[in-house]
Amino acid sequence: MNDQKNTMDASLARNTLDEIPTPASDAKRITALVKHSGRVTGYQLSDDSILSKEECIDLARRGGIMGVGVAHRGDTEYLKSIPDGSENNNLSTLPTIH
Numbered sequence: 001m002n003d004q005k006n007t008m009d010a011s012l013a014r015n016t017l018d019e020i021p022t023p024a025s026d027a028k029r030i031t032a033l034v035k036h037s038g039r040v041t042g043y044q045l046s047d048d049s050i051l052s053k054e055e056c057i058d059l060a061r062r063g064g065i066m067g068v069g070v071a072h073r074g075d076t077e078y079l080k081s082i083p084d085g086s087e088n089n090n091l092s093t094l095p096t097i098h
Contacts, residue, residue: 005081017080024063030079032097040078044073044097053078 034050042052051059057077060068067089068079081090082094 016019017071017082018077019061020069020082021061021063021065023066027064029066030068030091032095033091035037035096043079050097085095 007025028047028049029046030043031046032044033040034044040053042050043056044050045056045065054064056079057070060070060079065079067082067084068078068091069082071080072078079091081092087093
């Protein structure tokens, strides 16, 4: 049953994400969101670095961030958690820093 759920989650991810990069062995995790006026403008990574949203999208595409894919809404690209059946590691549940 777990394999079937993982297959369904992967299929759902492919339908909602434009790209699902393969993370490198030294890929970082996103640990916090940087917001300005309620909008995500950047991310804090597991090495405590803070990058802009655009820098993180580029890094994710190169396999530098694990657990995320690239999606778009209109002309705007953004990072989105890869569905894995757990709500605890979704980007929307992360703390916000300013």
